[in-house]
Amino acid sequence: MRRATAGLALLAALLAVLPAFARGYALSVATLILYFAYTGQAWNVMMGFAGQLSLGHSLYVGVGAYAAGALFFHYGIGPWAGLWVAILLCVALGLLVGFLAFRFGISGVYFALLTIAFAEFTRIGFDHLDWIGGPAGMFLRVAQRDTWDLANFRGPPVMYYYAMLFLTAGAFALCSFLLKSKAGYYWLAIRENEEAAQALGINTFAWKMLAVAVSSAMTAVAGVFFAFYYNNLFPEQIFHISRSIEIILGPIIGGIGTLFGPILGAAVLTLLSDGITELLGALGWELPGIKQVFYGIVLLIVIVFLPHGIWPGLARKLRLDR
Amino acid sequence: MALLEVHGVSKSFRGLRAVHEASFDIPEGSINALIGPNGAGKTTIFNMIAGVYAPDGGTIHFQGKAIHGLRPDQVCVAGIGRTFQIVKPFAGLSVLDNVVVGALLRERSARAARRISLDILEKLHLGPKRDLPASSLTLPDRKRLEVARALATRPKLLLLDEAMAGLRPTECDQMIEVFRRLNVAEGLTILLIEHVMRAVMALAQHIGVLRHGEVIARGKPEEIVRDPAVLECYLGEETEV
Numbered sequence: 001m002r003r004a005t006a007g008l009a010l011l012a013a014l015l016a017v018l019p020a021f022a023r024g025y026a027l028s029v030a031t032l033i034l035y036f037a038y039t040g041q042a043w044n045v046m047m048g049f050a051g052q053l054s055l056g057h058s059l060y061v062g063v064g065a066y067a068a069g070a071l072f073f074h075y076g077i078g079p080w081a082g083l084w085v086a087i088l089l090c091v092a093l094g095l096l097v098g099f100l101a102f103r104f105g106i107s108g109v110y111f112a113l114l115t116i117a118f119a120e121f122t123r124i125g126f127d128h129l130d131w132i133g134g135p136a137g138m139f140l141r142v143a144q145r146d147t148w149d150l151a152n153f154r155g156p157p158v159m160y161y162y163a164m165l166f167l168t169a170g171a172f173a174l175c176s177f178l179l180k181s182k183a184g185y186y187w188l189a190i191r192e193n194e195e196a197a198q199a200l201g202i203n204t205f206a207w208k209m210l211a212v213a214v215s216s217a218m219t220a221v222a223g224v225f226f227a228f229y230y231n232n233l234f235p236e237q238i239f240h241i242s243r244s245i246e247i248i249l250g251p252i253i254g255g256i257g258t259l260f261g262p263i264l265g266a267a268v269l270t271l272l273s274d275g276i277t278e279l280l281g282a283l284g285w286e287l288p289g290i291k292q293v294f295y296g297i298v299l300l301i302v303i304v305f306l307p308h309g310i311w312p313g314l315a316r317k318l319r320l321d322r
Numbered sequence: 323m324a325l326l327e328v329h330g331v332s333k334s335f336r337g338l339r340a341v342h343e344a345s346f347d348i349p350e351g352s353i354n355a356l357i358g359p360n361g362a363g364k365t366t367i368f369n370m371i372a373g374v375y376a377p378d379g380g381t382i383h384f385q386g387k388a389i390h391g392l393r394p395d396q397v398c399v400a401g402i403g404r405t406f407q408i409v410k411p412f413a414g415l416s417v418l419d420n421v422v423v424g425a426l427l428r429e430r431s432a433r434a435a436r437r438i439s440l441d442i443l444e445k446l447h448l449g450p451k452r453d454l455p456a457s458s459l460t461l462p463d464r465k466r467l468e469v470a471r472a473l474a475t476r477p478k479l480l481l482l483d484e485a486m487a488g489l490r491p492t493e494c495d496q497m498i499e500v501f502r503r504l505n506v507a508e509g510l511t512i513l514l515i516e517h518v519m520r521a522v523m524a525l526a527q528h529i530g531v532l533r534h535g536e537v538i539a540r541g542k543p544e545e546i547v548r549d550p551a552v553l554e555c556y557l558g559e560e561t562e563v
Contacts, residue, residue, distance in 0.1 A: 180432060181432065182426050182430075182432065185419065185422055185423050185426055185432065186423065186426070188412065188414070188415055188419075188423075189415070191414075192412035192413055192414050192415060193412055193413075195410060196406065196410035196411070196412065196471075198393070198398075199395075199398060199403075199404050199472075200395075200423055200424045200427060200471060200475055201395050201398035201399045201424075201475050202395055202423075202427075203393075203395050204395070
């Protein structure tokens with residue numbers, strides 16, 4: 001573990017000074033990597049720890065984004081207040097999904113379908129909600145771009161980078177604490193064998209609900225960030241299932257249930273995706289859909305040869321697991 | 323007052339009568355066995371005590387409190403630990419962490435739970451394997467891990483569902499020794515469901531015999547082996563014991 005701690009400190013230091021070297025496009029790619037690392041970590045609490053497969057995490061990103069966005073748009077209420085509304089709404093939604101599923105014994109693939117259904121319902125519902133602009137979208141005023149206005153979360157790209165870095169570090173610390181606590185042990189037990197967990201006195205319903213609450217609350221925060229970073233929200237985009245898939249690919253590629261998996265996976269996938277775009281542009285291959293094909297092939301290779309993700313094998317190689 | 327009082331419990335599955343008005347008591351500090359041919363309803367009774375099924379009728383009292391209809395986790399909190407006939411290890415966790423999960427029921431901190439778990443692993447001869455993933459254990463070790471995990475919840479009553487099945491005679495004797503020591507040294511009350519008569523005869527002070535979901539005989543081992551009804555239905559003409 002000592003090597004891992006040293007490696008982590010080095011990584012944190014590198015990321016902290018990164019904006020001194022990276023600007024413009026590179027900085028936005030770095031921000032995007034951290035965004036996916038964070039949301040992947042949030043999803044990992046539910047799937048990687050507690051074993052509950054959500055394919056509808058775009059629900060929490062979307063509701064979180066719209067909640068804080070709408071409060072700002074309509075009433076000028078800043079993101080720091082909106083954040084709590086977003087978290088409350090998302091936790092309530094998560095608990096509703098969890099209650100319906102866990103109370104009636106819906107699990108596995110059926111649970112995943114339920115999470116998709118909720119995200120889709122919400123997408124369609126928001127499309128018909130004029131208050132937040134419906135399908136035409138909602139646009140937040142972009143006033144400040146050169147000075148840091150933390151109260152309204154307005155500022156230059158580097159501010160968003162640091163915000164995301166802070167969130168990612170916080171999520172990592174939270175998850176590593178949870179894993180060592182009673183909640184972590186209980187979640188893993190439920191993931192491995194729910195019946196055996198129950199026989200050991202674990203109220204599996206309550207602990208699964210806690211996993212959903214933690215995961216949806218974390219994801220809501222990402223939604224608020226999304227709203228104030230991109231400044232435009234469309235139900236068709238933010239709630240789309242492809243957004244949910246994007247969130248879960250990082251941890252799957254990096255290593256489900258590991259702390260570093262979501263971070264590593266997000267970095268690999270984002271760099272790969274942008275790298276392929278650059279490469280194809282340089283080669284002049286502008287066939288429609290070819291990027292997706294390359295992306296898919298790489299995913300396939302990782303999944304076939306590293307079914308547990310990249311991190312577990314890498315950790316063994318680097319002797320970080322001891 | 324007995325530690326566990328099972329009174330007139332019945333359970334049917336889609337009209338098939340699995341257990342019919344079964345009654346028995348388990349005195350505190352005793353080792354008891356429930357035997358009977360396949361399909362006699364042993365596992366159903368076991369599962370009703372453990373909270374997996376609610377009985378259709380009848381009552382189950384533990385330390386004077388009704389526990390029929392409670393969930394499995396509530397039964398465990400009440401002080402009844404169980405093992406599974408088909409072992410259910412947390413395969414992806416280490417042997418030690420498997421036991422820590424159980425110990426966390428009564429311990430606040432993970433550190434205290436680890437300390438207790440290490441002691442229990444020693445008792446079950448699993449100490450040297452504590453850091454291995456549970457998935458790498460052999461069947462006898464998995465059976466031991468089941469027991470270790472259940473013990474970690476500090477039960478007053480331990481339910482063993484065929485804990486000896488599939489063990490070789492020497493391994494079986496080792497387990498018998500472990501249970502006997504737990505019973506004598508720590509006052510643990512045990513109810514075992516068992517096919518291995520070697521274990522039943524070596525351990526049990528009281529035996530109940532089930533047939534077609536009914537308790538047809540109760541008594542000490544030496545009484546049971548002479549009971550004509552038992553001999554006829556269960557042990558057959560030729561007995562090993």
